[in-house]
Amino acid sequence: MELAARNGGSEVLSLDQHRRIVTVVSEARNFSYDYVFSPESTQVEVYEELVLPLLDKFFDGYNATILAYGQTSSGKTHTMGTGCAHDYDNDAVGIIPRAIHELFERIYHAQQSRSSTRYQVRVSFLEIYNEELIDLLSESGTRTHVQIREDARGNIYWSGVREVLVNSTDDVMRQLEIGSQHRQVGQTDMNEKSSRSHAIFSVTLRQDRNAGDANGGAKFHFVDLAGSERLKRTNASGDRAKEGISINAGLSALGNVISALGDPSKKATHIPYRDSKLTRLLQDSLGGNSQTLMIACVSPAGSNMAETINTLKYANRARNIKNVASKNEE
Secondary structure, eight states: OEEEESSSSSEEEEEETTEEEEEGGGGGGGHHHEEEEEETTOOOHHHHIIIIHHHHHHHTOOEEEEEEBBBBSHHHHHHHTTTTTOOOOOOTHHHHHHHHHHHHHHHHHHHOOTEEEEEEEEEEEEEETEEEETTTTOOOSSSOOEEEOOOOOOOOEEEEEEOOOOHHHHHHHHHHHHHHHHHHHOSSOOTTTTEEEEEEEEEEEEEEEEEEEEEEOOOOOOOEOOOOOOOOHHOOTTHHHHHHHHHHHHHHHHHHHHHHEEEEEEEETOOGGGGSSSHHHHHTTSSSSSSSEEEEEOOGGGHHHHHHHHHHHHHHHHHTOOOOOOBBBO
């Protein structure tokens, strides 16, 4: 599992991009990662260095996952690109629009050279809100019942989720926009439009060749985790407080799974995937059949020191996870 740290500033952190080290200045404490990006790093640099290698694998039939993790207002949604910008030449465009644009470019060029291969792309958008699974692309207007299942080979999938057939980048961005409008957001003292749920935007690519070597459908999960938060700082109450507790519980369960997978001494122990809907959905992505990248977004402000250190610790543990990805074939 690859780990990238993205710093939104330098007030409390020192970065060594060459050695890929983040230092907490006040504590003289170092954290090592696979990639480190400075405040001056562009969206293009992040995309080309982190995402393009995953897209290569995805197009070759392997599952891929990108998770954005960090406290509220640290830049996760901006980095992932769920703001639905359609101008792909805009430097501010995030990971999802760039990846989708590249995917359809590759399909187009592949079709020109291999006319016998048929490509099919479908998307789905799932929200985890207060431990309830919600299909953000449901046509019924009501919350459909989504179930998490496991096939005979141990692969995780979910039933009851609408998968939309798409034929272009614009088709995908339209579905992303529709789903994002249905996603739970709310105002807290930390963020005027804080995501109150975890969300997984999934792209399935199927390749059918006349020669019979069909690709059984590789999946690319783009995971926008709700921000970790402290209730005292957000001044949340009522529904906002309940949401915050649920968000933190899911992230805590994810942390427990990461700790169990990343600690060599715990390899033979039970991995608590079933402790939350989030970890169950991400079972393949964490220690399973997927090429996985976690992007840790941290705040520059000294007032966010505690959350920043927690994020750095969390991400450092995730780096120790070893996935074994296999090609999806039928």
